[in-house]
Amino acid sequence: MNEKFAPLFEKVTLPNKVELRNRFVLAPLTHVSSHEDGTISDVEIEYIEKRSKDVGLAISAASYVTELGKAFPGQPSVAHDSNLDGLKRLAKAMKKNGAKAVVQIHHGGAQSMPYLTPNGDVVAPSPITLQGDVKHSPSYEKEEHHAREITQEEIEHTIKAFGEATRRVIEAGFDGVEIHGANHYLIEQFVSPYYNRRDDEWGENRFKFPMKVVDEVVHTVQTHADDNFIVGYRFSPEEAETPGITMEITEELVKLLMDKPLDYLHVSLMNVHAKTREGKYQGEERIKLLHKWIDGRMPLVGIGSIFTAEEALEAIESKNIDQIALGREILLDHQFVHKIQNGEEEEIMSEFDSNREDHHDLPPGLWEQFNKGLYELPRTDGK
Template structure:
């Protein structure tokens, strides 16, 4: 290994005492490849096994905690007893080579798809019109009732129990990317006038429910993480000033890491008093060493990974790149970083070892990433 990359392979101890073998994290990636009922499909197992092999932490695709929260076709479920056999097999292959296996627990809220929810309804903190995953036309989400809010929190707790039973090493609470927990924190999505209009109330209630289950049913080394988005384009939306309050609050909770959702780890703040400042630096200042931060965004080469680590993020998540080349980490470790595949090639006969549904989305230009052809990329 080139000695300059050695820091990426140092172990890291999480707040609960768990030692992670290196600084690489498999990001939770939408793969549209689960069975129609949300159970784990046969094609998911080799896909996730290959991409978990060399990282320190492996996080599964966002998995819905109740049917009202399904936001993607082919999305995995962690909501019912029938999910357990597939999830158990998934956890086993994710951690068989030494990675810590986590499942990301998720509720789409307004971003759930009407064609996938049990009644065709979609619900959010407040009524809102949105365009969900792959939709050409928007749909309207109604406001959740108090009973539904309470049920959704119980669903996150139940999902955590299932994750423990399945043998996962932890869960990541999905509080980012315009999904339900994010929506409760956002002034754009949450305009409620009852107690749930307090923007921190719902995120903290979910953390309380999840960590209560962990205390009662898991071993002390069970990992709990939380993912968040630092800014949103909607107005009035989440600003870095609001995120400062969120991050400082979350850093005091009984969780083991924070995971920022970014398209570019070196991105700067869009507006407000922190305009132009690097987001990761601000976040690290606010966290002040209390929990590790996972940074992510546009990491496609070994030098990209090193530059990401040098921002100060103790852990570096890889998303699109581990889809392009599941040997990314091992190639760096073996001194073969020049052999890393960093560009999508629709002509590859192995289709980058992707499940067919996911390869089709890559080929169609659904995700922004370097590619060998001229096809335009878009995010949704």
């Protein structure tokens, strides 16, 4: 290995004393490859084993905690005890080569897709009409759908469902869970003034729902797991919608999260150096602000447009993040970490090549989405 890349392979110790072997994280990536009922497929096992092999921390694709929260075709489920056999296989595959394996637990909220949920029902903090995500429609077309207001009883049930999902993750043999509070899904929707216009306790305190979910997950861990079980939380720092989540709101959220027994925070960004859109922090790098607010109390995982070894190194050497999550790049080249470690960084594949016979070792559904140009990434064909 070129010694300048040594900082990428430093060990990371989490607050619960678990040691990760390097600073690389497999990001939770939608793979559209689970069976229709959410059970784990052979294709999914093969896909994630390759991409977990060399990282320190591997996070599974967003896995729904209730049928009402299903947001993607081919999305894995942690909603039923009947999912356990497949989850055990997934845990074994992700941990096989030494990575710590974490399941991202998720509810789509308003972003759930009616063609996937029971009776086409979709819920959100407040009633809202949305355009479906082009990547998640069976015809890859935007389709308008309506979400109704989630009831008090359903809120309580959903919080419990996050706890039950955590129990299943523990029983399946994983090393941790990541609470998905990002990317316009249900937990973020409660924080957002765009999605949450309620006039009850869940609207007057928009942080109540995410904190209740965290508390439920932590209680489940304390009841069913040992002290080495990892709990992380993912969040998006700003929304484009008006009025949406701002960095000022995120500052409040982060300070609340730091009072919880979490082991890392994971910020969702399209570019790791993205700058704040507006407000008193306008123009400042979000990652730098977050690192300052966290003040070393737990690791910060950053992600966003890292396609080369040099970009990964620069992100870590900025001292604003502790771990670097690999998303689109580790889909293009599952040997990204291995090649850096073995002095082969010049051989890293950083562009999508639609003519590759091996299809970048992607599952068929994900290959099709890449080939149709549904994800923003470097390409050899210019699409």
